[in-house]
Amino acid sequence: KKYVAEPYKIKVVEPIAVTSRAQREEVIKKAGYNTFLINSSDVYIDLLTDSGTTAMSDNQWAGIMMGDEAYAGSKNFMKLQEAVREVYGFKYIVPTHQGRGAENILSQITIKEGDYIPGNMYFTTTRAHQEMNGGTFVDVIIDEAHDSANENPFKGNIDLKKFENLIDEVGADKIPYICVAVTVNLAGGQPVSMKNLKEVSKLAKENGIMVMYDATRCVENAYFIKEREEGYQDKSIAEILKEMMSYADGCTMSGKKDCLVNIGGFLAINDEKLYQKATQLVVVYEGMPSYGGMSGRDMEAMARGIYESVDYNYIHHRITQCRYLGDKLSDAGIPIVKPVGGHAVFLDAKQFYPHIPQDEFPAQMLAAQLYLKSGVRSMERGIISAGRDKDGNNYHPKLELVRLTIPRRVYTYAHMDVVADSIIDLYKERDKVKGLKMVYEPPVLRFFTARFEPL
Numbered sequence: 001k002k003y004v005a006e007p008y009k010i011k012v013v014e015p016i017a018v019t020s021r022a023q024r025e026e027v028i029k030k031a032g033y034n035t036f037l038i039n040s041s042d043v044y045i046d047l048l049t050d051s052g053t054t055a056m057s058d059n060q061w062a063g064i065m066m067g068d069e070a071y072a073g074s075k076n077f078m079k080l081q082e083a084v085r086e087v088y089g090f091k092y093i094v095p096t097h098q099g100r101g102a103e104n105i106l107s108q109i110t111i112k113e114g115d116y117i118p119g120n121m122y123f124t125t126t127r128a129h130q131e132m133n134g135g136t137f138v139d140v141i142i143d144e145a146h147d148s149a150n151e152n153p154f155k156g157n158i159d160l161k162k163f164e165n166l167i168d169e170v171g172a173d174k175i176p177y178i179c180v181a182v183t184v185n186l187a188g189g190q191p192v193s194m195k196n197l198k199e200v201s202k203l204a205k206e207n208g209i210m211v212m213y214d215a216t217r218c219v220e221n222a223y224f225i226k227e228r229e230e231g232y233q234d235k236s237i238a239e240i241l242k243e244m245m246s247y248a249d250g251c252t253m254s255g256k257k258d259c260l261v262n263i264g265g266f267l268a269i270n271d272e273k274l275y276q277k278a279t280q281l282v283v284v285y286e287g288m289p290s291y292g293g294m295s296g297r298d299m300e301a302m303a304r305g306i307y308e309s310v311d312y313n314y315i316h317h318r319i320t321q322c323r324y325l326g327d328k329l330s331d332a333g334i335p336i337v338k339p340v341g342g343h344a345v346f347l348d349a350k351q352f353y354p355h356i357p358q359d360e361f362p363a364q365m366l367a368a369q370l371y372l373k374s375g376v377r378s379m380e381r382g383i384i385s386a387g388r389d390k391d392g393n394n395y396h397p398k399l400e401l402v403r404l405t406i407p408r409r410v411y412t413y414a415h416m417d418v419v420a421d422s423i424i425d426l427y428k429e430r431d432k433v434k435g436l437k438m439v440y441e442p443p444v445l446r447f448f449t450a451r452f453e454p455l
């Protein structure tokens with residue numbers, strides 16, 4: 001398979017754990033069949049998440065030495081503010097320790113009891129903060145996004161009809177903003193087209209509703225627009241990203257993904273009044289508006305990461321490496337979410353284990369089996385992650401997935417081959433695998449610490 005060689009060379013290495021099957025059997029039992037509870041020292045290839053697992057560049061590490069740890073008005077904040085203004089185009093920026101720090105503040109300053117927040121598919125922390133502030137999340141993504149085999153090139157798109165129906169149903173004054181995730185994590189890292197962003201922005205403006213992006217993987221989204229959307233092939237990633245952001249009133253950002261850092265995030269806003277409300281809260285939850293829970297050195301690393309992230313060679317390799325894994329799996333007949341997303345390959349556990357009913361947690365079991373087989377850690381993104389509704393009933397998401405999340409600039413194609421080969425082996429033994437029962441269920445965001453036993 002043709003692939004794009006890494007546009008960087010390795011300068012520092014971090015040995016990884018080569019384990020035996022016997023060791024892994026001990027580990028998975030102790031971890032209650034939950035990959036979140038496995039120690040990093042017992043993991044060979046860690047595809048749990050792309051969040052905070054990035055390898056920073058030498059330029060970013062050099063920035064760590066330039067930390068201005070002044071409590072107020074740090075030089076690094078000025079650098080970060082300049083980077084966000086230049087690359088994203090937003091006027092005001094409130095640094096936070098990570099994405100959910102921004103989600104917490106945005107939700108508190110915009111959502112009132114009884115409000116509705118439309119969005120393109122839910123995300124766990126985003127929906128949690130919206131609900132904690134009395135809002136109700138309403139999924140307005142196109143239907144195709146819930147069909148893992150559908151190859152629509154922009155499966156993250158908002159269904160304008162659904163958005164309009166909600167406005168007619170509840171009234172625009174009950175909708176503080178529409179949350180547009182670019183890309184859509186749980187749909188399989190699927191992008192939103194520029195055309196759809198423009199249309200959403202127009203409809204929202206006509207109704208006095210703000211548009212807030214969850215910009216966590218926005219550079220990946222820009223790459224897909226360049227690759228797939230008419231009229232953008234000759235534009236740079238930076239130009240596309242800037243245009244994307246111009247259709248939003250602000251964004252929350254988990255810097256731990258597309259800003260290429262291990263910690264950090266921000267809330268960016270154009271409206272001055274909203275910015276002032278945000279600064280009143282950031283001092284309560286994160287710290288001064290000029291550091292927001294980050295050290296000076298981490299703000300410097302994130303500022304430098306923002307500039308690096310729009311380099312074509314970086315993002316071209318990043319997306320291509322992910323697609324390499326996806327193509328190798330689908331060529332071998334393994335059921336995955338199509339098209340392959342920007343940050344991960346998602347295994348369709350419902351099709352992988354058709355004999356295991358969703359209430360026996362097929363995706364949870366598949367992630368455990370993959371660890372047992374090869375020490376590769378992945379993440380359940382199915383019924384366990386979906387949690388329970390207000391009446392305490394399990395949500396039954398159409399997508400019962402295992403996410404193989406590729407950290408940025410960390411693994412080589414050889415690691416991708418190990419992952420692919422072990423999944424292909426697992427598929428051959430799929431009939432022998434049984435489901436799980438949950439033996440410990442925490443009340444909130446249960447997937448992080450729940451424990452299971454084989455049936």
Ligand SMILES: CC1=C(O)/C(=C\N=C(/Cc2ccc(O)c(F)c2)C(=O)O)C(COP(=O)(O)O)=CN1
Pocket residue numbers: 048049050051098099100101123124125126181185214216253254255256265
């Ligand atoms: C699209 C989006 C995210 O992907 C995201 C985080 N993502 C994680 C970490 C994670 C989060 C929640 C889970 O249920 C989970 F199991 C994993 C992840 O692996 O994908 C956040 C929040 O950004 P923070 O992590 O910087 O606070 C906001 N928006």
